[in-house]
Each structure stands twice: as C-alpha cells, then as structure tokens.
Ligand code: HEM
C-alpha cells in the first residue's frame with residue numbers, strides 16, 4: 001500500500017527536477033499569441049535600420065543564459081544601491097541592443113500586460129535575428145520568468161573571455177550542461193557581428209604564427225599594436241559574410257582566420273576540430289546542431305512556477 005502511494009510523489013518530484021520540462025513552445029498560445037508577430041516585426045525593423053543589430057541581439061541571449069540561467073538578469077539597470085550585469089567585464093562597452101528589447105517589451109505590455117517575461121522575449125528575439133539573417137528557424141521553448149536580482153560578479157566569472165583556451169571553454173560550457181559539440185555549434189554565432197580591436201589584438205600580433213599571414217596583416221590595418229590606441233575599432237568576426245548567418249565562420253577557422261583567440265582554439269588540433277570540419281563541409285549539419293544547442297542553452301536554469309516575476313519593464317524589478 002505504502003509503495004503505491006509513494007509512486008506518484010516520486011514522479012512529481014522527478015518532473016519538477018527537470019526544470020526545462022516546464023518550458024514549452026505553446027506557453028503563450030492562450031495568453032499572448034501576439035508575442036510572435038510583435039517581436040518579429042520589431043527585430044526585423046531594427047535589423048533593417050542597422051544590420052549589425054541582429055548579431056548584437058543574438059549575443060544578449062548568450063550573456064543572459066550563462067549568468068545564473070536564462071532569467072532576464074542581464075536587462076536590469078544599475079541603481080544607486082544595486083549593481084547589475086551591464087557593466088560587467090564581458091558587457092561593458094560591448095553588449096548592445098537594450099533599446100530594442102525595451103521597444104518590444106513596451107509593445108507587448110500594450111497587448112498582453114504582465115504576461116510575457118523579458119527572459120522569454122530575448123529567447124524569441126535571438127531566434128528571429130538568426131532567421132532574418134538567413135539562418136535556421138525553430139520553435140522556441142517558453143515559460144521562463146524574470147529574476148528579481150542580478151550579479152555582476154557572476155557575469156564577470158561565467159561568461160568566458162576571448163583569451164580562453166579550449167580546455168577552459170570546454171569546462172565552462174560543460175558547467176552549464178553544454179557539450180563540446182554545443183560549444184562548436186554555438187560558436188558558429190560568430191558568423192555574424194563585430195568585435196573590438198582590444199579583443200583581437202593579441203591574436204593578430206602576439207599569436208600571429210597561428211593565423212593566416214594575410215589575414216593578420218589586413219586586420220592589423222585598423223587595430224594598432226599599442227594598447228589604448230584604437231581599442232574600440234571594429235572588425236567582422238566572419239570576414240566573408242558578417243551580416244549573413246551561414247557556415248563561413250567555419251571556413252575561416254579551417255583557413256586560420258578566426259578573429260578571436262577563442263575562435264581559433266576550437267580548430268587548433270584538439271577534439272573540437274572534427275565538428276568544425278563537419279560544419280565547414282555541411283551547412284545543414286551546422287544549422288540543425290545550432291538549433292539543438294540554442295534550445296539547450298535556453299534550458300539553462302529557467303525560473304518557473306512562482307519563482308521570480310514577470311517584469312513590467314525589463315530594466316527594473318516590479
Ligand atoms: C565560446 C565562447 C565565446 C566567447 C569567448 C565569445 C566572445 C565574444 C567577444 C569577445 C565578442 C566581441 C565583443 C566586443 O569586442 O565588443 C563577441 C561577439 C559576439 N558574440 Fe561571442 N563569444 C562566445 C560565444 C558566443 C555565443 C555562444 C554566442 C551566441 C549564441 C555569441 C554571439 C556573439 C555575437 C553574435 C557577437 C557579435 C555581437 C555584435 O556585433 O554586437 N558568442 N563574442
């Protein structure tokens with residue numbers, strides 16, 4: 001008798017344990033189906049205005065999810081008594097696109113007030129940015145809630161720096177449940193967007209021997225050797241097609257034209273080389289593994305049930 005009663009309890013706790021089991025693509029199908037066209041239209045307009053914005057928005061999802069899970073913590077502004085993540089090392093003078101998130105949030109609040117979280121908005125935004133720039137499309141799992149706090153320390157410590165070696169990248173991704181295949185597939189996000197000279201200077205000067213000579217020479221033309229000069233000058237992460245979501249990032253790596261140290265690390269004689277070669281040879285394999293990895297990244301420690309809140313304004317707690 002006792003065991004019969006115990007069984008459902010065990011099952012309930014088991015299901016609660018898998019928090020991502022709570023996320024589902026139709027979470028807003030009754031409460032806010034308008035979220036999809038509203039997000040897509042605003043992301044589309046932002047990209048038409050400035051193509052790079054698609055890349056900037058995709059990156060925000062990564063920077064949110066890697067810091068205590070996909071909980072919208074990245075979007076909280078600093079206050080006199082609270083320090084958020086926007087000025088953490090990986091985000092300072094770098095993370096951008098927050099105005100686009102504000103515009104989306106205020107439009108969504110007009111149609112379905114208090115229903116859609118900022119954490120879910122960025123998940124949809126990231127998908128739409130990829131699709132609009134020519135990448136794959138997929139159903140985004142939803143139902144995340146927003147944090148009531150943020151951690152600059154966690155942002156400093158959880159988002160890997162571009163100076164990372166492969167071992168560090170692998171363990172950093174493993175610590176949030178992502179495999180080496182996910183690491184390579186997600187790094188393929190660098191098929192779009194730009195990086196600042198301060199983040200690739202060492203790669204083109206100190207580490208020159210491990211890059212294609214002409215590539216280092218060309219990149220050096222707008223990235224002076226001395227620290228402090230031209231630090232914010234930009235270069236495309238994918239020199240061939242920085243505004244199209246394709247597999248050229250992997251072509252670059254195979255040709256030793258990875259812009260960041262961390263980029264070239266995933267094709268440098270280690271266990272990740274096989275995936276780089278696969279994605280270089282087969283764009284469809286990249287597209288499907290990227291989708292799978294984005295969904296896994298979106299499953300990192302979401303707030304669900306009655307945890308957190310649905311923020312009315314992504315920049316501050318209710
Ligand atoms: C594997 C570890 C990663 C490292 C070390 C890394 C590092 C960086 C750095 C240093 C930049 C340039 C920032 C600047 O100079 O201001 C950058 C840009 C970017 N990253 Fe990553 N990243 C990684 C993974 C990812 C992932 C997983 C995604 C998304 C799925 C992503 C998406 C982007 C995008 C789209 C840009 C361009 C942003 C823009 O143009 O505004 N990165 N990344």
Ligand SMILES: *[C@@H]1O[C@H](CO)[C@@H](O)[C@H](O)[C@H]1NC(C)=O
Pocket residue numbers: 046049050
């Ligand atoms: C359009 O892009 C420019 C930067 O290229 C930016 O300054 C401006 O705020 C954007 N406008 C809108 C409406 O998004």
Ligand SMILES: *[C@@H]1O[C@H](CO)[C@@H](O)[C@H](O)[C@H]1NC(C)=O
Pocket residue numbers: 088089152153156
């Ligand atoms: C995060 O790193 C920056 C330096 O890049 C530092 O100024 C800041 O104090 C760090 N934040 C915390 C909470 O340690």
